[in-house]
Amino acid sequence: SIRDVADRAIQMYTGDPLMKYDSLQYKPEEAPTSGRYNTIPIPVPAPVIRIEDTKAAANKVLWGPQVESFNSPRMHAAFSHYEVLRAPHPLGPWTVIDSVYPGDPEYFADGEYTVVDPFSNLGDNAAYAVVSVDQLGGRSGMSNLTVHETQAPPVEKLGKVYVIPNPLLVTSGLSGSDPSGEIGDRIQFVGLTSRCTIMIFSYTGQLIRTIEHNRETYGQPWYQLSINNQIIASGVYYFVVEDRETGAKSNGKFVVIH
Incomplete structure (x- = not known):
C-alpha cells in the first residue's frame, strides 16, 4: 500500500528500524538533513x-x-x-x-x-x-x-465471428479490470482478421456503431457506446464484419439485457 511504501521510505532515509506510522506521526523536521541510505x-x-x-x-x-x-x-x-x-x-x-x-x-x-x-x-x-x-x-x-x-493472433481468413458474452447481462458482476472502459459494459467480437470493419445495427436496422479493427489480435472490445456516445438500450442487435483486404463478410446477432 502507499502507507507501506511511505514507511519504507522513512526507514531508508533515517536508517532506523522499520516503524509503522499508521498511528504515530512522523516529524520530518526532527530528521537529519542528510539521509543514511547505506545502512539498510x-x-x-x-x-x-x-x-x-x-x-x-x-x-x-x-x-x-x-x-x-x-x-x-x-x-x-x-x-x-x-x-x-x-x-x-x-x-x-x-x-x-x-x-x-x-x-x-x-x-x-x-x-x-x-x-x-x-x-x-x-x-x-x-x-x-x-x-x-x-x-x-x-x-x-x-x-x-x-x-x-489477453489476446490471440488474428485469423488469416475471416470465418464465423462470435460475440462474448452473449447475452450480455450488465448486472452479472463481471470481475477483473479494463483500463479502456467499464468491465461490466464490455462486449467482445472474436474471430477477427487484423484489418476489418465491424458494423452494429439495431433490431430495426439502424446503424448503431462502426468499429475499425486495426490490431494484430483475435478480438475487439466494445463498450456499448453508440455513434452519439450513449449506452445502448436492452435488446437484440445485429452485426456485420467485413475484411477490408479480401471483402469477405461474416454476420451474427447478440442480446444485451440491462
Whole structure:
C-alpha cells in the first residue's frame, strides 16, 4: 500500500528500524538533513519481464537470469528463487501462480525463463509481476508490474465471428479490470482478421456503431457506446464484419439485457 511504501521510505532515509506510522506521526523536521541510505540491507532486485500472447490465448511471462548474479555488500541474503504473481487489477489481490528456481529445465531454455499463466481468459486484462526471493525470505519490490490484455493472433481468413458474452447481462458482476472502459459494459467480437470493419445495427436496422479493427489480435472490445456516445438500450442487435483486404463478410446477432 502507499502507507507501506511511505514507511519504507522513512526507514531508508533515517536508517532506523522499520516503524509503522499508521498511528504515530512522523516529524520530518526532527530528521537529519542528510539521509543514511547505506545502512539498510537491500534485496535481490526484480527481473525485467515481458508478456506475450499465444495461439491458445494463454499469457506467457518471460524474463532473463541477470539478477541471479547480482551482488552488493548490502545484500540481505543470496538469491533463492522467483515467484510469479498475477492479479485481476494492479492493486490486487495478488496470487502466486508459480515458483521458479535457478536453471530449472521445466522453465529455463534459450537463456530465459517462461511461465504460462493457466488462468488466462481471452480479452481479460491481468497484472503480472515476478519477485526475486532471497535465502532468508526477503523479497524484491514489484517494480516490473505489467498489465496485459489477453489476446490471440488474428485469423488469416475471416470465418464465423462470435460475440462474448452473449447475452450480455450488465448486472452479472463481471470481475477483473479494463483500463479502456467499464468491465461490466464490455462486449467482445472474436474471430477477427487484423484489418476489418465491424458494423452494429439495431433490431430495426439502424446503424448503431462502426468499429475499425486495426490490431494484430483475435478480438475487439466494445463498450456499448453508440455513434452519439450513449449506452445502448436492452435488446437484440445485429452485426456485420467485413475484411477490408479480401471483402469477405461474416454476420451474427447478440442480446444485451440491462
